[in-house]
Amino acid sequence: MIASFSINKNEVTNIFFEEIKNNAKAVIPIALLVLILNFFVGVESKLLVNFLLGCVGVILGLAVFLTGVEMSISKIGTMMGEFLARFNSIVAVIIFGVFIGFIISVAEPDLLILANEITSAVGLAPQVIVMIISLGVGIMISIGLFRIFKEIRLSALMIGIYAIIFVLMIFADNFGHAIAFDASGATTGAMTTPFIIALGLGVASLKGDLSEDDSFGLVGIASAGPIIAGILMSLSIDPANVEIAEAAHxxxxxxxITNASFAIVPITLVFYLMNYLYFKIDKEELKDISIGLFYTYIGLIVFLTSVEGGFMELARVMGEALSDSKLLPLIAFVLGLLVVLAEPAVAVLSEQVEDVTGGSIPRKLILRALSIGVAFAVMLAIFRIKIEGFALWMVIVPGFMISLILSRKVPQIFVGIAFDSGGVASGPMTATFILAFCQGVAGNIADGFGVIAFVAMMPVITIMILGALFKGER
Known part of the structure; x- marks a missing residue:
């Protein structure tokens, strides 16, 4: 029997207005910072108007999107998790995990955006890039589900996975490292994260002894797949073909509309097929989830259109104008501090953490820790662009080494939250506004890659440190 889900109109209205309030708090500071910077940069009036309209679109789009996610995607993920948990064969769980991980990752808007950027630099078809990266996600989701069933310690698994990654990095160049780690961050975005979190919770809850340690970590494991797939893909790219080019408008x-359609249609079709064959939920619940999917679709269209039409263009122009400013590192720090709060997946994760821990780890504490980590990440990305010889691996390898060492010393729930947060922090806002800003600073597309990698790494370290402090207080 599949769990029953229902939500009334008052609850939907309350969720929507709560998201409006939260999104406004996140976006308005970014708008104010841009307006202040405009006094020194002086962008075109049309570009500034588009940006301000984009801010309104982001607030409304995110509110509709997150309301839809609450009504549909999270519930579908939980049902999928329960479905997986009922398999007698672990082989069946692994196969289904690869399939559903591939389907949801192919639909991730962040990955589609990044794939188009990579295509403009190397000429590899975006569909090929998306499929290679998504296969890595699917395989890693299966490994993550296998971990939950077999109760494998998360820190031990992550050490093994990153040992493989570090070995593969020896054979790839700096550009390969950048697109691989950027793909990792871009994969776990607004669509993928709530689904994977709910999938993991659904499987963990039916083991019979649900623990906090099993509730998180699947997003972090899934985000390691694109790194391995991305590095292997980069080995097939001729460095001579890497171009310094502008992205086509x-x-x-x-x-x-295209990205939102790719995001919603595949998982919608899979859900309706599985509901017909297995879930068989009643008509009222099916109606609620269908409405939620529609809200998610409309919200994603408004959000992505606003981000790309208002945020990316202005961010690239501002990056170019501020590239020689002595205050550039400070500006990057403040941007990182603010932008992460507008990431929809960050809101989803922080709420899940507060719910699962019964409020012992407050939502605000997670948000503050992520903001600080991402702020340093964006600043580091700027230093990497401006300092000749500053390679990505010089930060990535030591950073993840520190995280893996800390993972053996902090409560395991923080290990899961930390690796999950690395994925969710690098969502739509990072894959668009921050990436475009860094490309503007670099003066080209190819050298702008790597910022998502930093943004995905720093929160892992930050949450690990938070876990060490939390353990000390206890």
Missing amino acids: KSALISG
């Missing part, structure tokens, strides 16, 4: 609305 596309209609933000058409791009938003």
Whole structure:
């Protein structure tokens, strides 16, 4: 029997207005910072107007999107998790995990955006890039589900996975490292994260002895797959073909509709098929989830259109204008501090953490820790662009080494939250606004890669340190 889900109109309204309030608190500071910087940069009036309209679109789009996620995607993920947990064969769990991980990752808007950026630099078809990266996600989700069933210690598994990654990094160049780690951050975005979190919770809850340690970590494991897949993919790219080029301009609305359609249609079809064959939920619940999927779709269109049409273009122009400013590192720090709060997946994760821990780890504490970590990450990305010979691996390898060492010394729930947070912090806002800003600073697309990698890494260290402090207080 599949768990029953229902939500009334008052609850939907309350969720929507709560998200409006939260999103406004996140976006308005970014808008104010841009307006202040505009006094020194002086961008075109049309570009500034598009940005301000984009801010309104982001607030409304995120509110509709997150309301839809609450009504549909999270519930579908939980049902999928329960479905997986009922398999007698672990082989069946692994196969289904690869399939559903591939389907949801192919649909991730962040990955589609990044794939288009990579295509403009190396000429590899974006569909090929998306499929290679998504296969890595699917395989890692299966490994993560296998870990939950077999009760494998998360820290031990992550040490093994990153040992493989570090060995593969020896054979790839700096550009390969950048696109691989950027793909990792971009994969776990607004669509993928709530689904994977709910999938993990659904499987963990049916083991019979649900523990906090099993509730998190699947997103972190999944985000390691694109790194391995990305490095292997980069080995097939001829460095001579890496171009210094500008991305072709596309209609933000058409791009938003296309990406949102890719995001919603595959998982919607899979859900309706599985409901017909297995879930068989009642008509009222099916209606609620269907409405939620529609909200998610419309919200994603508004959000992606607003981000690409208002945020990316202005961010690239501002990056170019501020590239020689002595205050650039400080500006990057403040941008990182603010932008992460507008990431929809960060809100989903922080709420899940507070719920699962019964409030012992407050939502605000997670948000503050992530903000500080991402702020340092964006600043480091700027230093990497401006300092010749500053390679990505010089920060990535020591950073993850520190995280893996700390993972053996902090409560295991923090290990899961830390690796999950690395994925969710690098969502739509990072894959668009911050990436475009860094590309503007670099003066080209290729040298702008790597910022998502830093953003995905720093929260892991930050949450690990938070876990050490939390353990000390206890």
